[in-house]
Amino acid sequence: MKRIAALATAVALTGALGGCAGTKAGDGDLTDDWAMMAAPKIPEPAVDSCWTTSATKVNDVTPSAVTQTTCDMSHVFETVKVGHFTGSAASSSSPPSPSQLTDAWSDCDKAATDYLGAEWQGGRVWVNVVVPTSRQWSGDARFYRCDVGALRSELGVLEPRKTTMKGTLTSGGELKLTCGTQVGTTQDSWDDITPSRCTDPHDVEYVGAVSSSTNDWPADGKAVDAAFSKACEAKMLSYIGMSHSSWANQKALYYGYWMTGDKDEWTAGNHTARCYAMIDKKKINRSLKGAGDINV
Numbered sequence: 001m002k003r004i005a006a007l008a009t010a011v012a013l014t015g016a017l018g019g020c021a022g023t024k025a026g027d028g029d030l031t032d033d034w035a036m037m038a039a040p041k042i043p044e045p046a047v048d049s050c051w052t053t054s055a056t057k058v059n060d061v062t063p064s065a066v067t068q069t070t071c072d073m074s075h076v077f078e079t080v081k082v083g084h085f086t087g088s089a090a091s092s093s094s095p096p097s098p099s100q101l102t103d104a105w106s107d108c109d110k111a112a113t114d115y116l117g118a119e120w121q122g123g124r125v126w127v128n129v130v131v132p133t134s135r136q137w138s139g140d141a142r143f144y145r146c147d148v149g150a151l152r153s154e155l156g157v158l159e160p161r162k163t164t165m166k167g168t169l170t171s172g173g174e175l176k177l178t179c180g181t182q183v184g185t186t187q188d189s190w191d192d193i194t195p196s197r198c199t200d201p202h203d204v205e206y207v208g209a210v211s212s213s214t215n216d217w218p219a220d221g222k223a224v225d226a227a228f229s230k231a232c233e234a235k236m237l238s239y240i241g242m243s244h245s246s247w248a249n250q251k252a253l254y255y256g257y258w259m260t261g262d263k264d265e266w267t268a269g270n271h272t273a274r275c276y277a278m279i280d281k282k283k284i285n286r287s288l289k290g291a292g293d294i295n296v
Helices: 087-091 102-116 134-138 221-240 244-248 263-268
Strands: 050-053 066-069 077-084 125-130 143-150 179-183 192-196 204-211 253-259 272-279
Touching: 077 102, 102 125, 102 143, 102 263, 204 221, 204 253, 221 244, 221 253, 221 272
Parallel strands: none
Antiparallel strands: 050 066, 050 077, 077 143, 125 143, 179 192, 179 204, 204 272, 253 272
8 A cells, every 4th residue: 555644733822921020920930831732643634735746657556756736726636535443453562554554445446436427447646645644653644545646548647737637437438438449459468458439440458347256366367367267257248248159269369367456455445457348450449238149
């Protein structure tokens, strides 16, 4: 998990005592009429806060590279919810590890979907659970931040913006995944997808997201295939309305999947992948949704 640092500021008050000779106020004891100052508290982030970073990809985001900014200025992340750790996670002497973030992840997952208008996996979106730094945790900070960021493509390139991401995955939303063009395709893999309209020539179409019931991180290609292959095949056939018998006779149509998180995010509970219908060595200019038993 990426952790974003914040600064806590303690304000010291100083007072000057003065008066005229021959006057007296109070009981002469200057120690019993003053209330104790509250201990400095780590300031909590707020919902609808915006953040910018010098990093260009999600994997390069570090606490030192993220700063708060106004939302009408260029920003990369938006805070959609602020939650609080409780129970054993809150009583720990250090910030939660990925395995202790399952409740926070579930909370952020739902908050992101509500904010964006549809499941966030169906958009060019990254969801990040931000926890306090070690110094903030030592200062009794027990909050976590749910952030969303826009992506240019599946490769994780961040897309700065000056307008809100709220509602951008509703019908016709600007960040909603539809069609695109494969990049860096080999026999067994692909590197990225360049987004495009489905009425333009394309060779890939988003068909939905699936979640694996496997608890262990899929550490190699075989494990990834076991976690997502059958589910994505079923998702593609359902999206197109194609029968298994028709699918068996296809020459150019196949499917691919892209995991939405890294190992830490998987440990926290994000077991999802995006599924795509993909076409080999040709392009079409229409959507495959509901097309039925056609020969692609």
